[in-house]
Amino acid sequence: MIVKVAHKEMLEMFRDGRFRIAGAIVLLLLTASLLIGWKGVRDVREQQAVAKAADEQQWLNQGERNPHSAAHFGKYAFKPTTPVSFLDKGLNSYLGIAVWLEAHYQNPFRYRPAEDSTVVQRFGELTAAVVLQFLLPLLIILLTFSTFAGERESGTLKQLLSIGISKSTLTFGKALGICNALMLLLIPATLIGVAVLALSADGSSADGLSSNAGRFALMVVSYLLYFITFTGVSIAVSAQAKQARMALLILFAFWIINGLVVPRAVSDAAQKIHPAPSHTEFWDTVRKDMSEGIDGHDPANIRTEEAKKMLLAKYKVEKVEDLPINFAGWSLQQGEVYGNLVFDKRYGELWNTYEKQNGAHDTGALFAPLLAIRSLSMSMAGTDFNHHRHFAIEAENYRRFLNKMLNEDLMHNAGKNTQYTANQNLWQSIPQFQYNLPTTTWALKTQKFSFAMLILWASVSVGFAVWSVKKMRVD
């Protein structure tokens, strides 16, 4: 019986031109966004490989230089493009693409693509994630809003129930019909997704279909939960609304609140509750910490003087000139070590503030399931803040390692020579920066709350649908 109801539901949808057009448009946008996403990932990866190789060559061929001069030249770390990001660009447009690993400073990431875009960028980019999070729910609403309300208005609901179909059979049958219609869109889209993922493999072990299957599968599951939520809510509202028109208005309002109002409202609230410092304030604090000490009672000159005393004591000498190591190299490394403490503290605070703000966005999922799916989707795509922070920390650790290597060379090999230079042997001896994307399990752990919220939304909305149909008026 359920199958028959589902079949009838689908048939009606296909007969209605509006749904055919809406479905075709969504499928078209979805396919286009997948292809654009795929092209974007491919282009950036090619450029990245070139830039990375160029950076390495420039480093190796910088000629003879004082190691500290080389440290100021530094290297660049380029943020890798994750394979699944063709589905969801996440925060990529609002995060820098590369960071300069320089002496003394933990630099912020540079070149946010949004700065190289026009104002229309802010209306939202066309990505598969946007289509799935934003437009597909609207299609679900269009498919569903009249499912009960329409039958009630035309009087067919009474007839259906009078021939002995139970309300639950009817509900599940209708739900199944809607799901089937959606699957006609989603299955081809998923297949395109899998194909793109397989195609975009660059041959390395961390790439391609097999190693990203987990992330991709979790993404599919999350989106299904999100669609179930919308189907459930739509059926429930359709069962309760007096007329189809009312059902449509209520569902459309829910769609607006979910997709437009709550995300922005939360964004402003998050910044009010957990204010982040401006860049001027941030760098003022960093400079102050460096000169006056993190606690404000440890000025740089006294700090260096005390460290110098300990160094002299260690080598049992009276004067700096008698040290067996190069004092400048040692001082530079001392500076790095203290700078690292400052950066750990201040970037740590800043990023924790961002994470608190992100937590506020996640909590917003109580009012808008979009916030839960957005967070999960970005995380699986590797384009969220957690992944960015993971990369930023690894890049910073490499910067510290690089500077230590260079300062130690100065310390042990420069002697008293103020014009000391090192050559390619040193540049070559420093291993390249390697970065591995965190595991799927790691990503999933950061998303426990959002995942729970999505499951909650899906189950509550299914429960709501069942309850609404049970309580629904027949005429």
Next chain:
Amino acid sequence: MILHIIKNDLKLLIADKTLWVIIVLFVLLIGYSIFNGVRWAKERQKQTHELTVRGDRALKADRDDLSAIESGVKPMPSPVPQAVLPTGKSYPTVLPPASLSALSVGQSDIYPYTTTVDIYATKHAPFNFYEQDNPINLLAGRFDSAFVIVFLFPLLILALSYNVLSQEKESGTLQMTLGQSPLSLKTFVFGKIAARFALILILTIGLSTIGLLISKVSFFASATLPRFLLWISAITAYALFWFVLAVAVNALGKSSAANAVILAGIWIALVVVMPSLLNIAAASIHPVPSRLEFVSKLREADNYTRSEGQKLLAKYYSDHPELVPEGQLDLNDFTRRFYAVRQENQRCIFPETLRFEEQLAAQQSLINRYRILSPAVVMQESLNDIAGTSTARQKSYVEQIRNFIDQWQNFFVPLVMRKATLKAADYDQIPRFQFQEETNGMIAKRIFVGLLLLILPTSLLVFFAFAKLRRYTLVG
């Protein structure tokens, strides 16, 4: 007669419960958005003001120090104090928020708005630090007044007018009203729409004005009032478009439910889908160069200038023999060598930076040409212009910083290169940066183009609606 319809319709509207729900909702949305915008603008005002004060204070302290020494109140300390040296001087170049910036955050949360200019400043990278803001907030966008106007305001209009005719037809009142009276359908529709139009505009403009007044925005500052009038006209034109659209769809003679679906579809197409498509079109027709390639070029230039520092400084002095200081020329002198290095970097990289700006300008002009396809884009750009958070104002800011770099270097570089010292009187000649606002006329010109782009599709819709209304059947 028409006043009669307006009055009657307003009475009916006011008696309707849903109107009150919508109004309360709208009051909350506008209130929250103005509150957010004002908070944002005040924070910006505070930050930019503090930086300028700090810059002025530093120069004044040096000047006071120097005049005390010159007048003999204070002995010349040894080593010579910073105040005497032209090196190490800098000045903040800030972009203060415009008077109505609370109305639209626009692009101001993405672009940098402060930087410090010293002799090492370069035109290809005028900003020393990159603005940091939680990226998720940038992605989500702000809940500012512009968001309420561009996205939600049309929905409110459509909610009040999607069934302006269809409902009367469905309930049979349309025939009752028009069947036996000399009243034309056109006048009837016009009256009903005028009532809603007046209500919505009074609500939006009134609430926003109250919000701005409460947050002490001064309406009497020279630029504020004309801009506020532009804001009112832009909102009026935008509202008119959506009302006329609702009438045109009603004139098709379909059911209320069908009207709702069609109007929602058009809203999504114009407000959500079209801007994305414009973005894709602009970015693929005029793609900006690759920033990754740019980094490689930057590195190459950096590597070369670092190695050639001495040669670059020697070249500088041979090009400017009048600036060669007395005594032995020290090509290892960090300050002077670094200046020569930075200049050479600028010479190599500035053209690359300009390529990005040219492509962006090409994208922008493409969008300007086709933005008539999306009234939402027209409206957002107009609101950003009025609020002073547009790309154009940012561009002007960058331009002014570049000019200021020239001014600053023209003043200081000869002094630094000659190893000259400063006198207290020199401090009065030091250039200071103050952002020059675009004139109201320039902004008005852009807004008028925007208004035209709203009025044009509106007039087409009016013709369409009139044609359809002529053949409208009063009974379903």
